[in-house]
Amino acid sequence: MCDKNIHSEQWYHGLLPREDIKVMLRKNGDFLVRSTEPKQGEARQYVLSAMHNEEAEDAGIKHYVLRLSANNQIFLETKGFDTTPIVKQEWEIEHSQVELTKKLGEGAFGEVWKGKITLKNGHVEDAAIKSVSSWNY
Numbered sequence: 001m002c003d004k005n006i007h008s009e010q011w012y013h014g015l016l017p018r019e020d021i022k023v024m025l026r027k028n029g030d031f032l033v034r035s036t037e038p039k040q041g042e043a044r045q046y047v048l049s050a051m052h053n054e055e056a057e058d059a060g061i062k063h064y065v066l067r068l069s070a071n072n073q074i075f076l077e078t079k080g081f082d083t084t085p086i087v088k089q090e091w092e093i094e095h096s097q098v099e100l101t102k103k104l105g106e107g108a109f110g111e112v113w114k115g116k117i118t119l120k121n122g123h124v125e126d127a128a129i130k131s132v133s134s135w136n137y
Contacts, residue, residue, distance in 0.1 A: 006033065006046060007094070007095075009033070010085065010087035010088055011031065011032050011033055011085035011086060011087055011088075012032075012033045012034070012088075013032050013033070013034045013086075013088060013092070014034065014035055014094075014095060015034065015035055015036075015037055015132070016032070016034040017132070018063075021034075021049050021061060022057075022058050022061065024086050025049060025050070025051040025061055025086065026051065026054060027051060027054050027084065028051055028052065028053065028054050028060075029050070029051065029084040030050065030051045030084050030086050031048060031049065031050035031051070031084065031085060031086065032048075032049055032085070032086045033046055033047065033048050033049075033066070034046070034047050034049065035047070037132070045065050045066070046065070046066040047063050047064065047065055047066065048063070048064045048066055048076060049061055049062070049063050049064075050062055050064070064076045093117065093119075093120075097117055097118045097119070097120075098115060098116075098117055098118075098127075098129060099115050099116045099117075099118075100113040100114075100115045100129060100131075101113070101114050101115050101116065102114040102115075104128070109132060110130055110131050110132040111130070111131045112128055112129070112130050112131075113128070113129045113130075113131060114126070114127075114128065114129075115127055115128075115129045117129075
């Protein structure tokens with residue numbers, strides 16, 4: 001599965017902090033795939049986050065870095081588990097729908113940009129866009 005295929009999947013959520021995952025994965029088998037914000041000189045990685053033990057709450061969520069082989073096979077670990085995909089919400093947008101035009105400011109946790117968002121109906125809206133720069137993975 002190549003990057004473009006992963007990005008089109010309903011269970012792929014793009015950049016997503018761990019704090020958000022805690023509320024999304026509630027039952028054993030719930031999972032999603034997200035990407036990491038790469039550090040300078042490192043490649044972006046894809047991470048499978050899955051609920052293994054709902055009674056342990058946050059501690060029951062496991063995070064696996066996905067490895068893509070030369071022939072586009074995905075490798076994780078040797079153990080398997082039942083899964084239930086957590087799909088994107090209606091209000092979530094794709095990175096391709098966002099255009100950054102002018103940097104307005106920055107702080108310890110990210111930058112704010114002036115830009116445009118193309119809605120699913122094709123309408124383009126002006127927007128202030130926050131780009132988070134520090135993630136805990």
